[in-house]
Amino acid sequence: MNPPLSNTESRSENRSNVPVVTDYSRRGQEGTLEEPAIERAREATICVVGLGYVGLPLAVRFAEANFDVVGFDVDESKVETLQNGVDTTGDLTDExxxxxxxxxxxxxSQIADADYVIIxxxxxxxxxxxxxxxxxxAAASTVGSKMTAGTTVILESTVYPGATREVMIPALEEASEMTAGEEFFVGYSPERATPGDEEHGLADVVKVVSGQTEQVLEDVAALYESVVDAGVHRAPTIEVAEASKVVENTQRDLNIAFVxxxxxxxxxxxxxxxxxxxxxxxxxxxxxxxxxLVGGHCIPVDPYFLAYQAEQAGFTPKLIQTGRAVNERVPQHVADLTIKALNECQKTxxxxxxxxxxxxxxAGVxxxxxSKIANVVEKLKExxxxxxxxxxxxxxxxxxxEFGIDVQTELDFTDFDAILLGTPHEEFVEMDLEEAADSLNEQPALIDVTAALDENAVADAGFVYRRV
Structure with a gap:
């Protein structure tokens, strides 16, 4: 059963039809709906809740744009590391x-200082x-217990269509004892982070934004336009914005499943x-x-959000489910290729x-x-x-x-029968194949999951070669 809707909504009415307040004044600041959204945004204090691979770059980007930014996380070790000036994501720099x-x-308690809270x-x-x-x-409950009237809460987490209203808003309302759309406001903007991709960082990818009302939408849009050089796309409803994220990754999942x-x-x-x-x-x-292999935090996960909610509405998305099943079979396929290569090399x-x-x-992270390499390792252990x-x-x-295997701290090919190139980090793509082959046992195999290496060069070095 879905959580109850907030008391400003009903299932039969237009979900964007939430009451609009006419005064945005907070903590002594002058501000009305007639004031340009960008001017209100520029004076804002922002709190980013969750300092992972999405939240930390977001917090840093807003701070670089001269906003006052609070970065909140419940992980004391992570926060201490960040306070010491160390990047915990690998996508930024310590500097x-x-x-x-x-x-x-x-x-x-510092959440109370924020005009905008981004979860x-x-x-x-x-x-x-x-x-x-x-x-x-949990995050919404914490935010709700600390935020003050007039705060705008923006969810960036990937969710199914309807979850912001059905999951986050009730948690905020219960903890704050305030009403969404009257005493605080809600927007949604799905993250599009691409770890390890310098060409498609936060500033370089169009940001989808949405809000409970037209005014909230314009405020949220102005906020993100100040840090996203590529601009923003204003979705007409929160549900459209939510669906856009899961659809863009479901599309990729299905195309990869085909190949x-x-x-x-x-x-x-x-x-x-x-x-x-x-x-x-x-x-x-x-x-x-x-x-x-289809690993990571988005492509192998987001289709399940869409499929789940569609099932709740009485529709079974068979193509989406089949695509997921195909991609989940790939680790077994890689293990099979490895076994065939070892057999071809006459290995027991x-x-x-x-x-x-x-x-x-x-690669590069x-x-x-x-990581689906873990599933390949599990199959080979059998x-x-x-x-x-x-x-x-x-x-x-x-x-x-995580993998339950011994791990080298310095690369050593000695006494191995095969190399399984799982993640094509640059160091591996550029390795000396002949030197590697000479260090391995006689008649070695090389299984190249992503086809990152030149097949002829691998064969010339003396390997039996397999690739997905």
């Missing part, structure tokens, strides 16, 4: 964190692939998938997607040793959460294959705990 002027804190906490799925809003509800299934089919037919895609790509309207599986290069979910890992970006202790 940017230290010199930003953000007030990093675990003191929830940027995780929204995972549970073991049954159902949305888990525990972090959103992944194609790869599995063509592998059985002994046809090279990459060569097929290269040939098909010569047509002007062919879309360029490549097969591979239970006596084989495989070195996995790259265990994070994406150290985040191992949601054959008693000895697995060891190395990743220059990820923490070795974290890898050991």
């Amino acid at each position: 940017a964190v230290a010199e930003s002027g953000v007030s990093y804190t675990t003191e929830a 940027a906490v995780p929204t995972p799925v549970d073991c049954d692939n159902r949305p888990n809003f525990d972090f959103v509800e 992944n299934e194609l790869s599995m089919a063509l592998e059985r037919l002994d046809v090279d998938t990459r060569e097929v895609l290269e040939a098909a790509g010569t047509k002007w309207n062919f879309h360029d997607y490549r097969p591979g 599986l239970c006596e084989s040793r495989v070195l996995v290069l790259g265990l994070s979910y994406k 150290g985040d191992i959460r949601s 054959y008693d294959i000895d697995i060891e890992g190395f990743d220059p970006f990820a923490d070795a202790d974290a890898i050991h705990d």
